[in-house]
Amino acid sequence: MTETDVIVVGAGPTGLTTAAELTLAGVRTLVLDALPERNPLSRAAVIHSRTAELFDQRGWLDSLLAPGDFPSTRIGHFAGLPIDYLAWPTRHPAYNVPQGRIEEFLEARLTGSGTPVLRGHRVVELADDNGAISVTSTGPDGHVRHRARYLVAADGGHSTIRTLLNLDFPGRPGTSTAVTAEAILTGPASTRQGTDYGPGGHWVIQFPLEDRVRRVVTGGPGPARSRDDAVTADELRTTLRAVYGDAIETVEIRRAARIDDAARQITGYRAGSVFFAGDAAHIHPPLGGQGMNTGIGDAVNLGWKLSAAVHGWAPDTLLDTYHTERHPVGARVLANTRAQALLMDWAGTGHADLPAVRDLLTDLLAVPEAMRWMAGMTTGLDIRYDIPCAASDHLTGSRMPDLDLIVADRPRRAYSLLHAGRAILLDFTPDGRFLPAARPWSDRVDAIPVVPQTISIPPAILVRPDGYVCWTGDPATSDTALRQWFGAPRMRWCAAR
Ligand SMILES: Cc1cc2nc3c(=O)[nH]c(=O)nc-3n(C[C@H](O)[C@H](O)[C@H](O)COP(=O)(O)OP(=O)(O)OC[C@H]3O[C@@H](n4cnc5c(N)ncnc54)[C@H](O)[C@@H]3O)c2cc1C
Structure with a gap:
């Protein structure tokens, strides 16, 4: 045992x-x-921007990306429609890892x-x-x-x-099964990106993996199939041809599996x-x-x-x-x-009105605020936890932005202060007025005097180890916030002072 x-x-x-x-x-x-x-x-x-940020907060991102050619991409897709991930401010696009x-x-x-x-x-x-x-x-x-x-x-x-x-x-169970494969393809249609449709409700999503290998996901009408049914090379060729005709050839299929939309x-x-x-x-x-x-x-x-x-x-x-x-x-x-x-018509219904809905959404995404909203949702950057705060406080519950700061006379990024996986209290006041309040929690919260590089910042920010802001500088409530998230302070430490 x-x-x-x-x-x-x-x-x-x-x-x-x-x-x-x-x-x-x-x-x-x-x-x-x-x-x-x-x-x-x-x-x-793909790792999305927020996941890249989470790894960056721990100082892991550079080593994760170091050994390979993992291209970054700022353009992703929502149901096949292009999304500009960087419409939501972040240092990181998505990475194909x-x-x-x-x-x-x-x-x-x-x-x-x-x-x-x-x-x-x-x-x-x-x-x-x-x-x-x-x-x-x-x-x-x-x-x-x-x-x-x-x-x-x-x-x-x-x-x-x-x-x-x-x-x-x-x-709900899956309505229809698609095939996902890693394949080497040739022909003019073999470098397409995103979703393509053929007659009869067949569709293909393509994007590059490493070297010449591409990910192809194919689907269309037909009943859901067991994930245990082996995917055959003929089956994949037939669906690719149903969308691209002679414009694609399958050279090699490395791996393939069935996925559904449950x-x-x-x-x-x-x-x-x-x-x-x-x-x-x-x-x-x-x-x-x-x-x-x-x-x-x-x-x-x-x-x-x-x-x-x-x-x-x-x-x-x-x-x-x-x-x-x-x-x-x-x-x-x-x-x-x-x-x-x-x-995107996963089930291959071929519903005649779907192109009209997609066109409408395409027009909507031309509005910058709509694109920003979509980027925030698909990347996870807009996640805001339900943490009580003043109506005017836009930060509490949201991810801590990776601000440029000066700490101990040195330029630092906010995320570098989260590498140890501990909570941080950033005190932006010239006299470090919030630091004493955090001292009883010093075994779990790092209180750090900081010079901000931007003026629109609260006087202090309390950030949880996961990088989400759980309080911003109101001296009257700092004690409550510290207790709420980090428990009772160390009594022995208090007594010793
Ligand atoms: C074919 C396929 C294609 C996909 N394509 C994409 C994609 O393009 N994009 C995307 O974002 N997601 C995709 N996904 C989904 C993505 O892979 C999952 O969301 C992701 O793997 C979830 O990670 P996880 O760690 O939660 O679970 P998993 O990766 O499933 O890991 C679960 C682990 O638990 C282990 N396990 C299970 N039972 C036991 C047990 N009894 N005892 C001990 N260990 C056990 C398994 O061996 C497995 O290693 C795809 C999934 C599949 C199957």
Whole structure:
């Protein structure tokens, strides 16, 4: 039997990010994954601006991108319509990084920090064990029991943990199955980007992966098929030809799988000491590249809260805010991807009025504010958690912008101050008037005197470890905000002063 603080079930991007956040906070973590090797299928291929920011906040982005040619792109798609991601101010566009690279990077960080990632260990049983959680895995060492205070179910859309806990996954099944493939193509149509339509409701989405390999997703009319039905080369050729005719040739198909447009979301992201994240909590049509990005967002929201609970300073309600903050984000992703599936005619209905709706949306997106709204939604940059604040306060609940600052006479970016995964209180006043209030929390909040490089900034900003602002400078409420998010202050420290 093994004993640890948190067990993470699933070494996909969600589980690995959660484990990386817990490890950064010094929490003993064990990751278990059923697969003996990482899944070689490319699956998600884009990190959106907000995910790039989250990795940048930890100082991981440069190393993630370092080994490869992962082109950045400011143009994405909503139901095939071009979206300018940089319409929402950020330092980062999207980056074409395959899911496998993200998993490889995170796993290397974990094993380098001594956090075990046990592959080939399938969780088959779960039990409440005197207030702790115990799971049994089967694998190379036979049956092994693992015990922890908390468990994160990041075990994907078919979550075993959800099944073992007998929890519903309400929503709707897929209406129609598409094929996603990594292929080398030739011909004039082989460099197209975005969505193309052929007669009879057939469609193809194309975008480049690495080298000459392209991702092609093809769909059209026809009943939903089992994901277990193998995709044949002939089938893929036929659908590509149905859209492009002779303008495309398939040279090689590296990998292919079936995906559908099912949309489901778990009702509660928390079940006692078990927390659901990523695809285990929500699945939706894979459009606009939001699946992996939403899972990583869940992980960063959950990681510091679980760490606070393990370290014993989490206020009573902190763990519940994981559900109240992330469930609406997941619900919104379900809604926008369902709308996209309809608009792009995923099911190949060939409805005669759909082009008119798409044209209307195209016109709407020519309005800068509409484009900004769409960019904010699809990238996750516009996420604003429901944190009480004054009506005039536009920052609380939103992500901290990566401002240029002067700290200790040196230029710093705000995100560089979040590398340690701790909360920060930025005090912009010339006399450092907010710093004393944060001293009793110095074991969990870094209070930093800062010279702003912009004038439209509140006198102080309190930023959670996940990079979201939870209070801005009103001296009368700083104590309440610190207690609300970071628990009771260290009494011994106060007495010693
Ligand atoms: C074919 C395909 C194409 C896709 N294309 C895109 C795309 O283009 N863009 C996009 O954004 N998203 C895409 N997705 C979705 C994206 O891959 C997921 O949203 C993302 O992988 C979710 O990450 P996760 O970590 O939550 O879950 P997963 O990546 O599914 O990871 C779950 C992990 O849990 C493990 N596991 C499961 N059961 C157990 C158990 N009992 N015990 C231990 N371990 C277990 C699994 O082995 C797996 O490694 C695609 C998915 C598929 C399948």
